[in-house]
Amino acid sequence: MNKSEFVAAIAAKAGTTKAEAEKLVAAYHEVVTETLVKGEKIQLIGFGNYEVSERAAREGRNPATGAAITIAACKLPKFTAGKALKDKVNGKK
Template sequence: MNKKELIESIADAADISKGAAEKALNGTLAAIAETLKKGDKVTLVGFGTFSVSKREARDGRNPRTNEVIKIPAKNIAKFKAGSKLSEAIN
């Protein structure tokens, strides 16, 4: 499912226009991103938890030249599925 299909699904389920569904989805995604940017986590009970994890700097290797390269530290987004979501897919 892509974003367009998700918007159509939300519009049908909530009986709203596709434009309103798109605004709602974009607002939700922006709020999640902004919260993660602050370093906080977002918990949707039963669905799952979005969180941020820090990945430390490390050495890597260029597979072509076998040269050692420095990979910088960065923050990564994580998602852990909740119980209801896990039950729904199993």
């Protein structure tokens, strides 16, 4: 499912226009992004959690030359599915 299909599905479920659904999806993305940039966690009970995880600097290898390189530390957005979502995906009640 791409973004336009996602917006169309939201519009159909909510009984709104695609333009209104597009605004809602954009607002959702903005809120999630802004919250994660602040380093805060979002918990959506029954759906999942969004959080920022930190990856330490580490040594890696350049696959072309085999030379050792240092990979810088970074922060990564992470989504963890909640139990209810996992159960639905796996066909459990």
